[in-house]
Amino acid sequence: MIPLMKNAFLNEFETKKALAEFIIQSNRLSMDVKCAEFEKKFSAEQGAAEGILFNSGGSANLAMLQALKNLGRLKDGDKIGFSALTWSTNVMPIIQMGFIPVAIDCTIETLNVMSSNLAERLKEVKLNAFFVTNVLGFCGDLDNIQKICRDQDIILIEDNCESLGTVIKGKKTGNFGVAASFSFFVAHHMSTIEGGMICTSDEELAEMLRIVRANGWDRNLSAKQQFRWRKKFNIENEFEAKYAFYDLGFNLRPTEITGFLGLYQLQFLQNNILTRQKNYFEIEKIIAQNDDLLGLKRDNIDVLSTFAMPVVCKDAGTRNTYLARFSGAGIEIRPMIAGNIQTQPFYKKYVKTFYKLEGTEFLHHCGFYCGNYPELTPSDLETISSCLFKY
Ligand SMILES: Cc1ncc(COP(=O)(O)O)c(C=O)c1O
The missing domain is CATH 3.40.640.10 (Type I PLP-dependent aspartate aminotransferase-like (Major domain))
Incomplete structure (x- = not known):
């Protein structure tokens, strides 16, 4: 797991x-x-x-x-x-x-x-x-x-x-x-x-x-x-x-x-940020080789302190395939934060005006993520990579 x-x-x-x-x-x-x-x-x-x-x-x-x-x-x-x-x-x-x-x-x-x-x-x-x-x-x-x-x-x-x-x-x-x-x-x-x-x-x-x-x-x-x-x-x-x-x-x-x-935790923070960045760069290379998946742009960013390993698929059907693969390999996954907030029950209860959100809707239906943290072992990273190859 x-x-x-x-x-x-x-x-x-x-x-x-x-x-x-x-x-x-x-x-x-x-x-x-x-x-x-x-x-x-x-x-x-x-x-x-x-x-x-x-x-x-x-x-x-x-x-x-x-x-x-x-x-x-x-x-x-x-x-x-x-x-x-x-x-x-x-x-x-x-x-x-x-x-x-x-x-x-x-x-x-x-x-x-x-x-x-x-x-x-x-x-x-x-x-x-x-x-x-x-x-x-x-x-x-x-x-x-x-x-x-x-x-x-x-x-x-x-x-x-x-x-x-x-x-x-x-x-x-x-x-x-x-x-x-x-x-x-x-x-x-x-x-x-x-x-x-x-x-x-x-x-x-x-x-x-x-x-x-x-x-x-x-x-x-x-x-x-x-x-x-x-x-x-x-x-x-x-x-x-x-x-x-x-x-x-x-x-x-x-x-x-x-x-x-x-x-106490502050003393370990910088190291954690750099390890997370390194882990992400490894996974990013695999994503770049797979046309089922969309690469994320980060050319505006000097240090990428990633929170997770986000994956964006080309459509919702393709995402189902990758969700099944990740779950099958024992990797815990979740939606992109809370998805499109406008679709959440509390939002619909209290808010009257809704806006068209094409990008967010796409990420809601086609995106997901798994964890990224310094305790990920080389074998964990290999397992994640193996789920992201096109085959
Ligand atoms: C973007 C964002 N804002 C606020 C929070 C809330 O933080 P907390 O869980 O410490 O209340 C989170 C939690 O994950 C978050 O992702």
Whole structure:
């Protein structure tokens, strides 16, 4: 069996042992110094001024939209574009927050929204924000997307949960919008079991995200920020200040276990990214020799931090053949993320306007993927390759 993921952690045994020791010697396990240390280190490596750690990537996405709304940068009824090939909790908060979701098509050869897809949708609808997902380690032409958003006053935010470490035009994905989310769920590039992060260089947004993350209070702000909030609302003593709730929030806090694991896993991340890239390049060569399958374009990408091994077949019938082959060989497979989100039951229940999505529909019916991680053995890679030959 080749599962979608073999281990919970990079360097599993060593990490579990270190985690057990950390728990035994810790006096405090709720959010504290380890979380702060991980935020600092992760955001510095990502190239952003601030990192805000959450208990999941989905929580990070929810908080991002709530924070933008609290700040008045987005309002009820605003139209938010999103990549039609994405995860449920990228789109759900758009609906939950009272915005209107607008699906943007993905291009077959890149799996991602390209600037041309965005430009096409903007001909028919004006957007207030675009929540782009960098799909499966690949990405669109984010520099051009950024330019369109700047020119048309559209807030660009990135869901980088599947593309941690991907570099395009010398810049890591997650640095093109005002903020980006990351997931540390098992099977992502690094795991804290559950966990997520938002990186941003927008100070005001970072401050609001810390308020949104923890009940709407100011306890995780700097002394200067606390002073400002307390002054604004005439709160004069610590007794009151501890239970003052300034704006809408949730409890989306991580634990010190998240912080500890994040720091520990970070040391293995770069190696993991390069191994995943190497594995993918091997499989890509096999795919290129088979005209049943469509090759993916990655000439815009400097480092391809692949999330998985995506396979796109020339039609749905051909996909059935390959699905049967993979299953027969004991390789776990799954659809392209959540497929065309417009076809999901929750979407049909709450959303009124649907768009034509030719590329996404094709990927929904003709694509699938299996896992890609450093524990894949040469024999595993051979098994995957053998399923991709034309015969
Ligand atoms: C694109 C994308 N966004 C968000 C998430 C949610 O992350 P989490 O599982 O940490 O909530 C995922 C999860 O796989 C994802 O693929």
